[in-house]
Amino acid sequence: MKWLKRLLRWIGKRLLMVLLVALAFKAAQTICWRNQVRLVPPPSLDSWDPTERVEAAWEAARKYGGGKE
C-alpha cells in the first residue's frame, strides 16, 4: 500500500500546483479586465469559462447599467 500512498501524494501535489497556477492566471486575467489592458481580450459572454461569462455580464452591467454592483 506504500506505493498507493506515494501515488496519491504525487497526484495531490500536481493538482495543487495546477490549482495554484489556475488561480494566479484568473487573478491576473481579472486585473487585466478591470484595468482594460489591451493585450488581454475582454471577457466574453460566449466563453467556455463560467467565471469569464460572469465577469462579462458584470462588465456589461457596469457599462450600461450605471456602474454599481
Added chain:
Amino acid sequence: MAFLSRFMKRLVSLRRTQVALLTLGTLAGMVAWAVFSHRSQPKAPDPARVQLWQKITPRLQQADQDGAQTGQRHLERLSDFFIEKRWYARDFAEDALGWGGKWAFVKGKVAGDDGKAHQEYLRAAFERHFFTGRDLQELLQSVITGYLTEVEGQENALLVAIRADLSEQDLPALQQLAALRSDEAFRNEYRKMLEQVIPTISRDMKITLGREAVVWVGSDIAAAVTVRIASAVAVRLGISGGILGTGAASGVATLGIGVVVGFLVDGAVDWIMQRIGYDPVGKIAGEVSATLSRIEQLLLDGDPEAHTVYRHMRRLQDQDPIPFVRSECRKAADRVETGGSLGLRYELNRLRELRCRLREAALKRLILEGGGAL
C-alpha cells in the same frame, strides 16, 4: 445487502396481526395524503365565471394593442422634434462660421484660453438654434407623462366596459359583488386587486414591484425614466456632466466637439475653399445633423450594443448550465434594464407590458374569484 436481508427476514417473521396493522397504517397514510392534496388544490372556478372571463379576454387583448399604438404615437413626437431641429443645422453652421464665431475663435487664441470662449460661443449657438438640456428633459417628460395618462384613460374606459359586461350577466355571485354597484366601486375593487397581485407578478416577471405600480403616478414614473435615459445618453455621447439638467452647459459644448474641430479647420480657410467649390457650412451642418440623429437614436432606441448584450444575458439567465452564472446574468441584466441604455421605446414597452400583466391578473382574480382571497 446485509441490512436488506435482515429487514426481509423480519418482515416474513411478522405475525398476521402485525402485518394487518402495518397495511392498515400504510393505507391510512395514503388516504390522508390524498385528502390533503385534494384540499390544497385550488378550487376550480365556476364555469359561468370562466365563460365570462373568456368573454372579456378580447377586450384585454385590444387594450394591449391600443397601448402599443399609443406608445408609438407618443414616440413620434420625439422624432418630429428632431426632424424639425435638423432644419436649423445650416443656420447653426452659418452662425458658427459668421463674424461672431470668428471673433470668439481669434479672441480665444489671443487670450490663450484653450478654446473656451469659442466653445462657449458654439454652445450658445447650439442652444439658440436647437435646444437646451432643459428643453430635451421637458420633452422627454411630456412624452412619457402623455403616454401614461392616455394609457390610464384607456384603462378606465376598459374598466367601464368590463363592468357593463359583468352587470349584464345573470350571475348571482357576481350580482352580490359590491364592486359592481358603480364604476367608482369597481375601480376601487380593481385597485385592491392590483395590490394583491403585485407579489405574484413580481415573482413571475422576476422583478421587484412597488406600490407605485398600482398608484401609477405618471409624473413620478416619467421623472425616473427621464433621468435614467438622459444619464445613459450622456454617457454614450461621452458627456460627463450629462446632457440634461445641471450639466447641460458643459454637455452641449462637448457634444459639439466634432463641430469645433471642423470649424477650427474650416474657419481659417473657408473663403479660399469657397473659391474652389468647398462648402464648410454644408459640412458643419452635416456633422450637426448626424449628431442630432445620433442623440435621437440613443433616446428612442437606446444603444444597439446594449440591446445585444442584454438579450444575450437574458438567454444565459435561462439556458446557462451553471446555476451561479444564471443568477449572476439575471442580476446583471436587471441592472442593464434599469440603466436607461435600452432607450425610451423599450421603457414604454416595458411599462405597458407590466401594466397589462398586472391588469390581467387583477381582473382575473376579481372575476373568477369574486374579489375573495385565494
